[in-house]
Each structure stands twice: as C-alpha cells, then as structure tokens.
Amino acid sequence: MIQKIPNKPAVLLVEDDYEQADLVQRGLQQSGFRVAAVRDVRSALHRLALESFEVIVSDLSLPGMKGDEFLRHIRQMEPEMPFLMLTGSQDVKTAVQSMHDGADEYLIKPVTPGTLSSKVREAIERRQQSLADSKRYLNAEMSRLIAFLRGVHAIVNALETKCRYTRDHSKKVAQSAVLMARHVPGMDKMAVREIRIGALLHDIGKIGIPLTILHKVGKLDDAEWKEIKRHPEYGVNILKPLGRYYPEVLGIVRHEHERWDGRGYPDGLSGTEIPLGSRIIMIADTYDAVCSTRPYRKALPKEAALDIIRKGAGTQFDPSLVPIFEKVLPELPMPRY
Numbered sequence: 001m002i003q004k005i006p007n008k009p010a011v012l013l014v015e016d017d018y019e020q021a022d023l024v025q026r027g028l029q030q031s032g033f034r035v036a037a038v039r040d041v042r043s044a045l046h047r048l049a050l051e052s053f054e055v056i057v058s059d060l061s062l063p064g065m066k067g068d069e070f071l072r073h074i075r076q077m078e079p080e081m082p083f084l085m086l087t088g089s090q091d092v093k094t095a096v097q098s099m100h101d102g103a104d105e106y107l108i109k110p111v112t113p114g115t116l117s118s119k120v121r122e123a124i125e126r127r128q129q130s131l132a133d134s135k136r137y138l139n140a141e142m143s144r145l146i147a148f149l150r151g152v153h154a155i156v157n158a159l160e161t162k163c164r165y166t167r168d169h170s171k172k173v174a175q176s177a178v179l180m181a182r183h184v185p186g187m188d189k190m191a192v193r194e195i196r197i198g199a200l201l202h203d204i205g206k207i208g209i210p211l212t213i214l215h216k217v218g219k220l221d222d223a224e225w226k227e228i229k230r231h232p233e234y235g236v237n238i239l240k241p242l243g244r245y246y247p248e249v250l251g252i253v254r255h256e257h258e259r260w261d262g263r264g265y266p267d268g269l270s271g272t273e274i275p276l277g278s279r280i281i282m283i284a285d286t287y288d289a290v291c292s293t294r295p296y297r298k299a300l301p302k303e304a305a306l307d308i309i310r311k312g313a314g315t316q317f318d319p320s321l322v323p324i325f326e327k328v329l330p331e332l333p334m335p336r337y
Contacts, residue, residue: 009124010051013037014044014058014070015086020109024057024086027113033120041065041073053081054124057116060087075102080130082123086111148241149197152204169288172333174199176284177277179328180321184276191248195277198252202281205235205253229265232257252277256285261315279318283309283325286317287332302329 011028015021016039025035036051038044040063044056056074060067071083084105104123107116177199181192206214209231213224220228235253242249255269255278262270290305306329313319 008032008034009054009120010034010036011120012044012047012051012053012056014039014041014056014062014067016040016059016062020059020086024113024116028057028117028120030113031117031120033117039063041067041070044070045073048077054127055082055084055120057084057086057120060085071103080127082120082127084116084119084123152201152238169292170200170203172288173202173281173284176287176328176332177281179331180280180284180324181277183324183327184280184321191277194246194248195252195280197242197246198249198256198277199281199284201235201239201249202253202256202285203231203235204238205231205233207238208234229257232266248275248277251275252281254278256281258282259316260318264316274318279321283317283321286312287325291334302332302334 009032011033013021013024013028013035015024015037021037021039025037028035036047036053038047042064044058047053058067058070062070065073067085067087071085074081074083079102082104083102084107085103086107086109088109104126105119107119174196178192178196181187181195209227213220213227216224232254236250239250239253252275255264255267255274258264258267258269258274258278259282260271260274260279262268264274286309287305290300290308291302292299306326309317309322309325313322
C-alpha cells in the first residue's frame, strides 16, 4: 500500500557512498524532509513501488544501473517527478545530457546541505506550480468546451423548433442510440458518450441548408438533393473544435448517412469502414423518422419501423446491429403521431 507522511515532503535518496549518503540524509532531515536512503537503483525502484515520494535525489555513479539510466526510467514512469542528479564529475557533456534527459538539477559534489535543501524545495515548488497551471488550463479548456457544446446544442434546438415535424428529433435519436450502444459487446463509457454527442449533433450541418429545401413538401430535385447531401460535411466543419476532446464525434457525424452496402454519402464507405457510432445512429435516426409524423404522411407504429430496419439489414444497415435494435425496441421513445 502507498504510504505518505502528511506535511513532510518525502525524498528518495540514491547514493552508494555511505559517508555521502549519511551527510545528505542528515542535512535534508534537519531541513524538514523525510528521507529514505538506498544504495542502488534496484532498491530505489522497490521503494518507489511501496511509497510515495515528492522528489528523487540520485548519484550519477551507481553500481549496476547508472544514475542517468535511472533518470530515463523515471521519466517514463513519472514524467513530472522532480529529479536532482549528484555527481563528483564536472564533465559538461554529462551535465548537458542529464538536463536533456529531464533532470531538474545537476549538482557537483560536495554540495552543502543548505544548497541541496534549497534546490529540493525549488524542484517541489516548480512541480506543484506546474500541476496547478495544468489544472487551471484544463478547467479553462473544459469550460470552453461546455460553452461550445451548449451553443451548438442551442443551434440544433433552434433548427428543429422551426419545423414541428422534427422537434426534439436529435434528442430522441440520442436516446435510442445510447440504449443500443449499451448493448453492444465491449462498448465502454467513453464510446457511449461520444455516440450520444454525435447523435445530438448529427444534423447540425443542416444549419447550412436553405429552409426552402429542408421544409420542402414535394420531391427534391437533383440540385436540392445534392445540397442536402452536403450537410454532414457542413456539420464536421462546425464541430471541428470538438476534435481535440472527442475525435470520434467528427467521424460519427460525417458518416451517419453511409450505408452498409457502400451506397451512402458523403464518402461511399461500406461495412465496418463506417464508424460504429454512425451505424448505430443510422438505425436510431431511421426509427425516429419512421415513427414521427411528416408533412407527407402520418407517423407509423414501432412494428413498421422494425420491419423496414429488418429489410434493410445487410444493405442499408449493419446486420449485426439489427438484433440489438430489436432487443431494445420496447424501451425506445414512443412514436409521435
């Protein structure tokens, strides 16, 4: 179990010279540090597995694995761990290499206890400041992301509210898609979250389509249909800021109209080339469209949607997802007559 004495910074000292180790240990302890001293890297790694340390102070010339190798190993394990290198060598190349490898300090022995204690505290403070800055940065980034999502969602709501036939469409598609996703083997929480976001925003690109086309009651002509088919690309352009946090969402939105047989748009992907989230949302989208009233027809019952989706298995829809749709059908949102 990880152990840590509160309010007393813990230092791991790796020094094979008994006299030097005793001098350094006593000096650090007198300055208010808790010190665990070991003689080689193997022992150091063992202590690191058992205890938590704020900083490592290591000699360069150690038996077995050298201090520079130990430093590189630590940087792979804990990139932010403060690491101070001690050496009797004044080789400039060695010092430069140690700094390149990630040493916070390179100190030539003998070093006074006061100097070492000061350098240790400075290294710990730099790490704490770095962590605090990172936390503030992440909080600011998350705030911007939340504001962006709220803004985009408001656009979707405004878009759907303009037409009583599509009101709450994206919300219902998201509900259905999430219910299906949770029954897909191996689906983790992050993937479900990305599918939910993708479903909520799958029609955002339609903000770039003229309302005369979106709300046209009759059959679309070739030019109008070509314009409609551009909305996934419009959507990806609008959602680009999401790519840093939810990269899968952009793919889900772009490919939600691809078909299993490759006859969809915009890229003509087929089969498992299509993102899983897109394949799930296509079924959820079709279900809501069939079970909602449209200007040209009344809403159809769930059974009609099931029949259409079954018939489209292997052509329009992923055949492996149709049984999952059937399983969750009783839980899906009711038709909007």
